[in-house]
Amino acid sequence: MDDDELVDLGFTALADPVRRAIVARLSRGPATVNELAEPFAISLQAVSKHVRVLEQAGLVTKGREAQRRxxxxxxxxLERLTAWIDGYRLARERSFRRLDALLAEPRDDTGGAAR
Amino acid sequence: MDDDELVDLGFTALADPVRRAIVARLSRGPATVNELAEPFAISLQAVSKHVRVLEQAGLVTKGREAQRRxxxxxxxxLERLTAWIDGYRLARERSFRRLDALLAEPRDDTGGAAR
DNA sequence: CCCGTACTCAACCATATGGTTGATCAACCG
DNA sequence: CGGTTGATCAACCATATGGTTGAGTACGGG
Structure with missing residues (x-):
């Protein structure tokens, strides 16, 4: 699976509030599907689907201990996603720096290749 | 519009490859809708819709100069989104540190901080 | 052994999303 | 003023998505 694909799946995964809540929950430690489902008013199966989406995005891994997963x-x-964002956020800052450089360019009276 | 809503719209916006490409393009400087549409094989109207989605997510602003926008x-x-991710990424690292602390907890022979 | 627990698979449904085309609006050019 | 350029609005369509319920699978405990 290539990187772009994972970025795509990653943002798609985080586009859903239930899945973000699951990520938030998991940031405080692992949990079973049942535990993850508990705070939501939706079926266990729906949560199971959400977990799979997160799994395919690589955001989450499922273990196995007895019948629990x-x-x-x-x-x-998650880092991959921040890296994607930062890439373009920083690209923009670099553009600004280029612009600053341009604006700061010596106005060059005395020697002048005037525009 | 509250923060959660913006996070939601933000990730939803970035979940589409066309919109990510638009963000990538804009990171190198502003562009008109026509310019943005040029690399894609889809209609101008479709691109216009994408730009609106980005706009509602606050990822993008539209100016006005003559008939161009x-x-x-x-x-x-973008920072808001990295902040969201980092919040939970770091939360997890904090959990680890807590766990480390637990594991490192003095087992209490003679006062020794073992390992 | 078989029952209960923990999930997943499957079929289905409603709505959201991304795309299309055609009409319209707004501003500048001649 | 009339045409052209840039972009949006509107109606519509196909597919993807998130949810449901019901059946099935897998493992461990009594």
Whole structure:
């Protein structure tokens, strides 16, 4: 699976409030699907689906202990997303710096290649 | 509009590859809707819709000069999203540190901070 | 062994989303 | 003023998404 795809799945995964809440919950430690479902007014199956979406995005991994499947957060995937954002946020700052440089360019009376 | 709502709209906005490409393009400076549409094989109207989604998420602002509406990136909104992610990424690291502390807890022979 | 617990699979439904085309609006150019 | 350019509005369509209920699978406990 290539990186772009994972970025796509990652943002798609975080686009849903239930899934963000799940991520928030998991940031405080692993939990089973049942535990994750508890705070929500939706069916267990729906939560199971959400977890799978998070899993396919690489945001989460599922373990197995007895019949329980404890879900863990996978922070590398979160980093991938911040990295994507920062790439373009910083690109923009670089543009600004370029502009600043331009504006600060010596106005050059005495030697002048005037525009 | 409250913060959660903006986070929601923000991630939803970035969940689409066309919109991510638009953000990428805008990170290198403002552009008109026509310019933004040029690299894509979709209609101008579709791009216009995408820009509106980005705008509602606060990721982008539209100016007005003559009949053109130059679109600018609004990096604060990007920061809001990284902040959201980092909040939970860091929360998890804090949990780890807490766990480490627990594991490192003095087992209390003679006062020794073992390991 | 078989029952209960913990989930997942499957079929289905309603609504949201991303795309289309066609009409319209707004501003400048001649 | 009339045409052209840039962009939006509106109606519509297909597919994706998030939810439901009901059946099925997998493992451990009594």
């Amino acid at each position: 404890p879900v863990h957060l996978a922070p590398e995937a | 130059p679109v600018h990136l609004a990096p604060e909104a």
